[in-house]
Amino acid sequence: MTNQTAAPDLRTIVSEFTAFEITALLSVIDTESAARTLELLHLPAVEKDSPAVGIGLSTLIARGKITTTGGLMPVGDAARLAGLGGTATTWIETVTITGDRKSVAVFVSAPEGTVFLEPAPFGLWLVWPVKPGVSAERAAAGYVGAAFEKAAGAPFGGSVEATRLEGPVRTAAVKVDDAGTWRLQAGELDRPEPPRQIAADPTFAVLAEAIAG
Numbered sequence: 001m002t003n004q005t006a007a008p009d010l011r012t013i014v015s016e017f018t019a020f021e022i023t024a025l026l027s028v029i030d031t032e033s034a035a036r037t038l039e040l041l042h043l044p045a046v047e048k049d050s051p052a053v054g055i056g057l058s059t060l061i062a063r064g065k066i067t068t069t070g071g072l073m074p075v076g077d078a079a080r081l082a083g084l085g086g087t088a089t090t091w092i093e094t095v096t097i098t099g100d101r102k103s104v105a106v107f108v109s110a111p112e113g114t115v116f117l118e119p120a121p122f123g124l125w126l127v128w129p130v131k132p133g134v135s136a137e138r139a140a141a142g143y144v145g146a147a148f149e150k151a152a153g154a155p156f157g158g159s160v161e162a163t164r165l166e167g168p169v170r171t172a173a174v175k176v177d178d179a180g181t182w183r184l185q186a187g188e189l190d191r192p193e194p195p196r197q198i199a200a201d202p203t204f205a206v207l208a209e210a211i212a213g
Contacts, residue, residue: 014126014128015081015126015127016120016124016127017127018056018059018124018125020052021056021060021078022038023038023052024054025081026038026043027045027048032165033088033110033165036091037086040093040106040108065078066078080115081115083110083112084112084113085110090109090162090164091107091162091164092107092136092137092160092161092163092211093160094140094158094159096143096144096147096148096156096157096159097156098148105118105140107136107140109130113130114130116139116140135208137207137212138205140162140211141205144160148176148202155176157173159172159173159174159207160172160211161211162211168188170189170211171188171189173185173186181197182198183195183197184210186210
């Protein structure tokens with residue numbers, strides 16, 4: 001097995017949405033994908049006439065992310081987020097831990113493309129695009145690799161958990177201990193394989209391979 005995949009350049013354009021705005025965008029879409037996106041972002045599933053949806057719609061309109069001409073319609077980055085979240089087929093929850101620092105991201109992937117969302121202070125979510133042609137699995141591995149590159153050495157931990165509309169949830173985690181030993185544990189969520197030592201892989205492509213659908 002060779003792990004020579006370079007970490008993708010993920011961060012080119014960023015959008016910011018509040019939790020209320022994301023809830024509003026996805027709660028009015030009647031698809032399993034939209035409901036699953038909210039669930040994996042740990043946002044509440046609410047009715048279309050919920051006050052939470054009203055709050056989100058109000059700020060989206062005020063920020064020009066929803067047009068009211070001929071009805072309410074998201075535009076620009078809001079339209080892209082709603083479209084991908086409402087048709088997604090794969091979600092990858094990614095966590096990195098370096099010392100007392102923890103980073104979390106959720107990759108949302110649909111046939112038309114992929115974005116990933118990071119929680120930020122004050123109830124905000126940062127939404128980043130993933131380059132066309134880069135799979136969600138590879139992008140998630142690149143996210144872990146970027147965190148490792150910034151880390152001040154071991155110990156380090158990075159994990160990914162892939163949920164798909166069909167099939168089992170698959171997980172993979174790499175831990176690098178103080179001695180610089182790398183170990184991988186992967187498998188289905190309820191049936192993980194025992195940890196095993198692996199060669200050092202700063203790209204973390206092994207994570208993408210372990211959760212590939």
